[in-house]
Amino acid sequence: MNIFDEVDENLFRPLTGINKRKYVDILTLIWERCKRQPLYAIEKSTIFDMVEEYFNGLDEQVEFDIEEEIEGNMTDARSIAGSFIRRLKDTGWIIEKEGEYEEEFKLAVNYKVVPLLKSFQDIINPKITTYKGKLFKIYSLFEHISEQGSPYEGVLKEASEDFDNLNQALRSLSASIEDHINNLTQGKKPEEILELFGKYEENIVVGSYHRFKTNDNLYYYKSSLDDSLDKCESDLFDALILDYMDAEHVDKTEAVLKIKQLITKVRMDIGEMEDLMRNIDDRHIIYRTRAVQRAQFLLLSDGSVKSKINNLLQYYASQIETKEDLYEEDETICYDVFQIFGQNYFDSSSLAIPIKKRRSSPIELMAVIDELDMELVAEKRLKMLEYIRNALTSENVNAFAKDILQGKTAVSISSVFENKPDILPKVIGLYTYSQTSEREYEIRLKDTLAECNGIRFKDFIVEERKG
Template sequence: MNIFDVVGENFFKPLTSQFKTIYLDCLTIIYDSYRSELSYGIDREILVSKLSDYFERSNISDIEFEDESEILKDSRSKATTFLRKLKDFGWVEYEISNNQMAKIIMPDYAVTVVKTFLDISNPKEMEYQSEIALIYSTLTNEELLDRPYPQVLRPVFERTHALFDGLKKLNTSIKKYIEAITADKTSEEIISDFFKYHDEIGSKAYHRIKTEENISRFRNTIIGRLRDILNDRDTFERTVKGYQNIENENDYYTAEDEVKAQISAIIDSFRSYDEIVSEIDKKHSKYLKNAVERAKFLLLNTNNTEGKISTILQYIAECYNREEQNNLTEDASDDICALFNIFSHGFLSGESLKTVAISRKITDVEDIFEPVDMTDEERELRRIAISEKNKNRFSKKNVEQYVGTLLSDRNMILASDIPIETKRDLIRVIFISLYGHSTKSEYSVKQKEEIISLQGFRFRDFEIRRRYK
């Protein structure tokens, strides 16, 4: 169906008119009033009073529409006229109640559009963890399976869309900041954007993705429960019939295909999670690196001779652009010309801006060492010695093997359970904690409040858990 068949041909005209900002403010007031009303609709006089207060507070000057001869001067006439025009455009409707009072209502499509505008203007932080937890709890709640489509599959499908749309928006937001760096900005603006990025993205959305419980903890169960719906014939048939009832689909086989498509889409989304987060990681690192490098370049480049000349030229260009009576095609004033005296230098001296190159004589490079002949036995002994040395290193592989031995058939141990007798044992515990914070590690760590004292060493206790991938 064409959208204009639903909303009407003139629905979007207020948003392209010269008074689009006022129209949007009025719609926001109507929307907020409509949501807060417990009864059906808003009393017209109450709404006119609220709109009048808006025009009074905003000190909006006289308004004259092109298609009307009347000039709107007072706040009430502005409020009633804008309300009437919004009705003509299809944003609101009038309804007469039993007591003959006019009520203002908003059509469902108008509510949806205004809500979308407000979401764009004031974006809210998505709680990724709560969305994942709701999807997980919905799929694992056996009581909901008596109506599997409306109570399980449909809400899970919608929340999955919302979750991954939120991740893609985060990816796009970082991309916007990266592109802004290449714009014509000063070092101060880049540093300001850097802190703004940290406040809005780095310390909030991105931080939550990297520090909260990972989606992989729930992913296998979510995918498994969705496959159960596909494989259990009775549950699947009830899901298809539920789709037919809710979505008004008469053909059983079409409904069956749609249900399978929804389940496949959810599974594919959760499988692509690592790829999306990896892309977000790359963009986050790229932004941090580019912002620092760009700011460093601008800060350093303004302190050398080339940077100072560039700053002077920039200032002169800004002066010309600010003065309408002058333009860049006119001759510069004598005062400006006196600043520059450019001519060919012809030779290099100690006062030249160009550094004089220092010539060096290239000599043959002497051999650093002579190869040492080793017998096969000596070579094998050396290989064994290096191998033993590598086994004793605190590499990620060695530490993960040690933790795997500690966990054995358990899912969790405490750091305080690890035997510590020497300084080397304590260093190993430190490396266990460091590697455990990486999402690519085979185990995870979680800090506890208790301070442990062992063999003269003190450290904060932490849990060591096996990570399931």
């Protein structure tokens, strides 16, 4: 299907003539007033008043295209406004609607062109994309998929669409990096550019963008998403099929095929997200490096002494084609400024530093080691075994979880601290390993706070992992 199968073929003609900027301004005014109204419609007189006020504010002579018709005085703002509104209506941007009982006629934005108007606004004022927020939403959906009554429509389908939006935003970010760097450096002196990127690395790259990539975000959620997709292919597969059949009105055979395809797509979306992040890294480094190199070049070409010396050295380098050129007499005006010597050029004023050769020396005999203290060895061995027992490994953390559960279904972690404040490191280990695939327990965060040794944190419940 072509776009002109849906909209008027003359839709874009007002935006191609001599008054294209005025038409866009008028469409923006109308859209701002109509976008929150039922049917995108407001009174006809209100739109005429708005456009008339716009032309009065311009305070300039309006020229017309051949296709534009005007009725009345060509200098009258009301007549001009009527001409522009009629053309927008004739080309399909706005439509006329009958008013309710005893109400005047209304003009409405054509619902079919609403995506275009939104796109115009996005180009002028790009939205700030919260990549972390989008990823956290997907993660949250999958975290509670087992409790969801409609796992396909409420989770899998929604997450797939969110991944489409997230990866599209990342692609836009990758494509816009060059413009972003150019806008940052435009009109700045070389010294300001170098200072800017010194702070840019710390405040933007590490402070914001890097945070999205690290364990708190992308890679932290990835393992959990993989686990949830595994669950979709096993425990939740039948529920997903039934929900798909109910939502899409298809038979079981088609539902099975579509659910498998959708799970595969989400896995590929996660992989694409990682590829996009690597591509963003590469492009970011390239354009940032180019900006810094350009600033350094300009800094060395500013007429200062350092710049002049740099130019002299570049001139000498351009004249050297063979080794023999290094030893020829310099008869240029640069001879009185400084002289260049080849490496390892020896004479009374040589720049080369003589290298002192190393001499061999006899191998010294090793001192006799005293007999080891076996009690000390045993003590160190016990300390090492104790360290291994208390180390925050996945095996020890799983053992700690079993120990505090002691056959119970679930235990609140705040109750474990009673008379045992020294187990705080193990509790931290429980939270740290709660997202790994080797865990034998699950945790659920509570809204209350727990405190131990002066440290406050969100209380959580530990329970045995199912399946």
